Amino acid sequence: MKRHISITLIALLFLGLFYIYPGFKTPIQAQGQPGEQKITVLSPRGQPPPIQLKQMAPRLDSLNRKTVYLVNDGYLGTDILLGEMQAWFKANMPEVTTIYKMKGGMGGFTAEDPALWAEIKEKADAVIMGMGH
Amino acid sequence: MAAVVGHCINIESKLGVPTVPLIISEFYEQVKTHHTIQKGMPGLRVTYLVSPVWGKKAEQIRKDIVSKSPVSGKMVMQEIVENLTKPLTAEEKKTGTIEQSSGPATFTDTPDNLQRIFLENRMTDYMPIILPTEEKVAEMLKGTSHDPDEVVGKMAAHTAMPGENNVEVFEHWSYTVKTVAINAVMAGAKPEYLPVILAIASTGKEAISVSDNSFTEGLIINGPIRDEIGLNYGIGALGPFSQANSTIGRAWNLLSINAGNCGRVGTTYMGVIGNPMNWNDVIIAENEEDSPWQPFHVRRGFKPSDSVVTLCEGWGILSAKNSKYSVWEREMNFSGTLKKIVNDQDMLFGAMAVLSPPVANYIKEEGFETVEELEKFLAPPMEGRSGPPKAKIPFGFRPQINIVVTGGSNNNYWSYGGMAPRQSVLIDNWR
Numbered sequence: 001m002k003r004h005i006s007i008t009l010i011a012l013l014f015l016g017l018f019y020i021y022p023g024f025k026t027p028i029q030a031q032g033q034p035g036e037q038k039i040t041v042l043s044p045r046g047q048p049p050p051i052q053l054k055q056m057a058p059r060l061d062s063l064n065r066k067t068v069y070l071v072n073d074g075y076l077g078t079d080i081l082l083g084e085m086q087a088w089f090k091a092n093m094p095e096v097t098t099i100y101k102m103k104g105g106m107g108g109f110t111a112e113d114p115a116l117w118a119e120i121k122e123k124a125d126a127v128i129m130g131m132g133h
Numbered sequence: 134m135a136a137v138v139g140h141c142i143n144i145e146s147k148l149g150v151p152t153v154p155l156i157i158s159e160f161y162e163q164v165k166t167h168h169t170i171q172k173g174m175p176g177l178r179v180t181y182l183v184s185p186v187w188g189k190k191a192e193q194i195r196k197d198i199v200s201k202s203p204v205s206g207k208m209v210m211q212e213i214v215e216n217l218t219k220p221l222t223a224e225e226k227k228t229g230t231i232e233q234s235s236g237p238a239t240f241t242d243t244p245d246n247l248q249r250i251f252l253e254n255r256m257t258d259y260m261p262i263i264l265p266t267e268e269k270v271a272e273m274l275k276g277t278s279h280d281p282d283e284v285v286g287k288m289a290a291h292t293a294m295p296g297e298n299n300v301e302v303f304e305h306w307s308y309t310v311k312t313v314a315i316n317a318v319m320a321g322a323k324p325e326y327l328p329v330i331l332a333i334a335s336t337g338k339e340a341i342s343v344s345d346n347s348f349t350e351g352l353i354i355n356g357p358i359r360d361e362i363g364l365n366y367g368i369g370a371l372g373p374f375s376q377a378n379s380t381i382g383r384a385w386n387l388l389s390i391n392a393g394n395c396g397r398v399g400t401t402y403m404g405v406i407g408n409p410m411n412w413n414d415v416i417i418a419e420n421e422e423d424s425p426w427q428p429f430h431v432r433r434g435f436k437p438s439d440s441v442v443t444l445c446e447g448w449g450i451l452s453a454k455n456s457k458y459s460v461w462e463r464e465m466n467f468s469g470t471l472k473k474i475v476n477d478q479d480m481l482f483g484a485m486a487v488l489s490p491p492v493a494n495y496i497k498e499e500g501f502e503t504v505e506e507l508e509k510f511l512a513p514p515m516e517g518r519s520g521p522p523k524a525k526i527p528f529g530f531r532p533q534i535n536i537v538v539t540g541g542s543n544n545n546y547w548s549y550g551g552m553a554p555r556q557s558v559l560i561d562n563w564r
Contacts, residue, residue, distance in 0.1 A: 036243040041264045044256055044315045045235035046288070046308035046392030053228045054146035054173040060218050068217075073137050077187035077194075081155070084194045088210050109136035110291075110299040121148040126217045129144075131186055132137040132156030132164070132179075133345070 066125035067097045071116070073109050074102070078131040085128065099124075135168050135291065135343075139300035142174045152177075153216045157184035158203040160403075167400040171304045176225035178216035180209060235306075251319075256391055258383065258412070262319040273314040276327030277563055281311035285334045288393030290343040290401035303343065303401060308334065308392035313384075316391055320384035325362045326377055329354065329442055330384045331563035336556045338444050340382070340389040340414055341396040347404030349449045351415030351552050352382065353537055355430035356440035358560050364418035368541035371417060371450065371487070371548070382414035410449045415552065417539055423490035424538035425497040426504045433557050440560040447482035447552035454546070465545065467495050468510065474549055475511045475534055482551035483533035484511075489540040492547045508534045 060066060068089070070082040079102075086098045101119075105111030120127060141152040156164055158181040169177045181204040183197050198209045205212055240250055247264055251257050263269065274281055289303035313334045317327055333352065342348040354364060365375035373379045389395040396402045404411075421428040421437075430441035453459045458473040471486060478484040488496070501507040511534050535554055540546075 036245070038241055038243055039247070039264065039266060040239050040241040041247055041266050042270055042311075042315050043236060043238050043240065044265060044312065044319060044387065044391040046306035046312055046394075048233040048235055048306050048394065049304050050233060051171060051231040051304075052173045053175075053231065054142060055228055056174060056176055056221055056225050057145040057149045057151040059151055059220055062218055063214060071140075073140065075187065077185075077189060080189070080191050081182075081186050081194050081198075084191060084198055085210065085213075087195075088198060092210070093214070103140075105298070110139070110302055112298055112300060117144070117148060120144060120150055124150055127141070127144055127150055127152040128155065128213060129137050129141055129152060130155030131182075132135075132154060132160060133185075133187065 060125060063093060063096045063126070065095055065097075067099060067123060068126045068128060069120055069124040070098055070100045071120075071127055071129040072100070072102045073129060073131065075109065075131040075133045081130055082128070103129075135163075135302040136300055138164060138168045138177065138179070139172060139302060142169075142172050142177060143300060145174065145177070151217050153213050154179050155182055156180075157182055157186065159184050161204050163400045163403070172301075176222070180212050180216060181205070182209060255397060256387075257319070258386055258390065258396075262387075263321050265315045265318040269318045270311065270314050273318050273322070273324050273327060274311065276314075276324030277310065277331060279310045279331070279563065281309065281314070283310045284308070285310055285313055285331060286337040288334075288337045288339055288389060288395070290339055290341070290393065290395040290397075303394070305337070306392055306394050308388070312392050313388060316388040317380075317384045319387050320380045321376070322380040322384050323362070323376065326381055326384070328440075328560050328563040329358060329362070329381055330388070332442050332558040332560045333381075333385050333444065334388055334392075335563065336444055336558055338446075338556065339393050339395045340385040341402060341411055342446065343395070343401050343403055345403045345405050346448075347406050347408040347411075348446055349408045349410035349415060350385070351410075351417065351445035351447070351450070352385075353429050353443040353445065353554065354416070354418045354441070354560075355421065355428050355435075355443075356560070357438065358440035359418045359421075361440075364416075366418040366420040366539045368543060370420065370539040370541070371415065373413070378416050378418065379413065382416045383412075385414060386411070408449060415445070415450050417487060417537055419537055420490055420539045423493075423542060425490075425494050426536075426538070429535075429537055430557060432504060435557065435559070441557050442560055443554050443557040445485070445552045445554045447485070448479075448550055450485065450487055450548050450550035450552060452546065453486075453549050456549070465495065466499075467492050467545075467547075468499050468501065468507065471496070471547075472511050478549075478551055482553040483535065485535045485537065485550055485552040485554075487537050487539060487548040487550075489544070489546055490538060490542045491545050493536075493538045495545070504536050507536060 072078045089096045089098045103113045105113040137154045141154040144150050144152050169175050181202050202209050287305035287307045289305045291302035317330050340350045362377045364377045435441050456474045475484040
C-alpha cells in the first residue's frame with residue numbers, strides 16, 4: 001500500500017514539473033486560448049501581374065456567305081468533332097463556307113502558328129477552335 | 134484548354150476575327166473565373182461540350198453537337214452561330230487595366246490561428262509550417278549575399294511564356310529573394326539551403342504542373358553543395374532521410390503555390406489522379422563518389438567543383454523490380470535488363486534510370502566505360518517499341534535516356550521512370 005502511495009506521489013510531482021516548465025505548451029495553450037501572444041508573420045505570396053483588358057472582335061451580322069475556319073489545336077478527337085461540325089454547316093447552313101485547319105508549330109497546344117494566323121487574318125470571317133479538354 | 138482560350142483571345146484582339154473556343158464543361162469554372170479574366174477578355178464567348186470528346190465515335194459526337202450544351206442549355210451548334218453573330222454588349226466592349234493584389238503583406242494573430250489562416254488561404258501544402266516571422270526570414274536571408282528585394286523570377290502553373298513561339302497559358306507572378314526566403318522558412322529549410330532554392334526559383338519552373346497528366350517534378354543535385362548542406366545520397370537517397378532532402382522540394386512546392394499561384398484545384402491544378410510525388414518532388418543528390426562514371430553535371434558541361442541543380446519533369450520514378458524484365462538471377466545481366474526496360478518506356482519524357490552504385494559498377498564491368506557508351510547501347514530503336522511504329526513524337530520531344538547514380542551499396546537495386554532533365558543551374562551564383 002505504502003509503495004502504491006509513493007508511486008502516485010512521484011507521478012503527480014513529475015506531472016506538476018512538466019506542466020510548469022517554461023516553454024512547454026500545455027494542450028490548453030496549444031489550442032490558441034485567449035491570452036496567447038500574438039505574433040506577426042510575413043506573406044509568402046508573389047506579385048500577380050495587372051490585367052490588361054483586350055478588345056473583343058466585332059460580331060458578324062450573320063454567317064451568310066461567310067468563311068468560318070475550324071481550327072484543330074491538336075487534342076485527340078478534335079478532328080472528328082470539327083469534321084462533324086463541318087458536316088452540320090453543310091447540311092444546315094450551306095451558305096457558310098467552312099475550312100478545316102490543323103494548327104502547327106512546335107510545342108503542342110500552346111505553340112503559335114504565325115502562318116495560320118496570317119491566313120486567318122486574310123481569309124477568315126470567324127474561327128471555331130477546339131478542343132479545350 | 135487554356136491554350137485554346139489564349140489563342141482565341143489573340144485572334145479576337147490582334148486579328149479582329151470573332152471566335153468560339155470549344156471546351157468541355159468540366160472546365161467551366163476554370164475558364165469563367167480564371168482564364169478569361171486573367172487573359173483580359175472576361176466576355177470571351179465559349180461553347181461548352183459534354184465530356185469527354187476524346188474516345189467518342191463520330192455518331193456520338195454528331196448527337197452531342199445537336200444536343201444541349203451542359204452549361205447554357207442551348208443546342209451546341211445554335212449557340213456557336215449565336216456566339217459569332219450576336220452583337221457585343223457594353224460589358225464585353227470594356228477595355229483598360231485592372232491592378233491585382235495578392236493580399237496583405239503581413240498577418241498578426243496567435244501562432245495557432247496563423248497556422249489556420251495560412252492553411253485556409255491555401256498558403257500551405259496542408260501540412261503545418263514554420264511561421265515566417267521577420268526574425269526567421271532575416272536568419273534565412275543570411276544564406277545568400279543577394280539583396281532581399283532582388284527579383285528572382287516569374288512563375289505560372291504552366292511554363293509557356295508569351296512570345297513568338299508560344300501563347301501564355303497562365304499569368305506569371307513575380308517574386309523576390311525575400312519571397313523565396315519566406316517560403317523556405319515555411320518549409321523548414323536551413324539558411325544554407327537557400328542558394329539551392331534560389332537557383333531553382335530563378336528558372337521560373339513550377340513544381341506543381343497544371344496538367345491533367347498529374348506530372349511530378351524532380352531535382353538532380355551535384356557538386357560540393359551536397360556535403361555542405363547534408364544532402365543524403367547514401368542509403369535511402371530518394372526518401373525522407375535528411376532535412377535537406379526533405380525540405381528543399383517542399384520549399385519549391387510552397388514557392389510554386391504562393392509565388393506562382395500553382396496547385397489550386399479547379400483552376401491551376403487539374404491532375405486527374407494526382408501524384409504522391411508532388412508532396413516533395415523527386416529529389417536526387419547524386420552519389421558521385423561511388424559512381425564509376427562522370428557526375429551528371431559534368432556531362433552537362435559543368436566543372437566537378439561546381440554546385441549545380443538540374444530540374445526534371447515527368448511521370449515519376451519507381452523501383453525497377455516493378456518491371457517484368459527485372460528478375461533475380463544468379464548472374465545478373467544489368468545492361469541487358471536496363472535496355473529492355475528503357476525500350477519499354479513511353480517516349481514523351483524519355484527514360485531515366487537511377488542506379489545504385491553496385492549496379493552502376495556492374496554495368497561498367499560489362500564494358501561500358503562511360504555513360505555515353507551506355508546511353509548509346511540503350512538508345513531505343515524508333516521501331517519495335519511499344520506503341521505504333523514510327524509514331525509521331527508529341528510536342529517535338531525526342532526520346533532520351535538519362536543515367537543518375539545514387540543510393541547505398543547494400544544491394545543491387547535500381548529505379549527507373551519517365552523523367553526528362555531540363556535546365557541545369559549553377560547554385561554558386563546564388564550563394
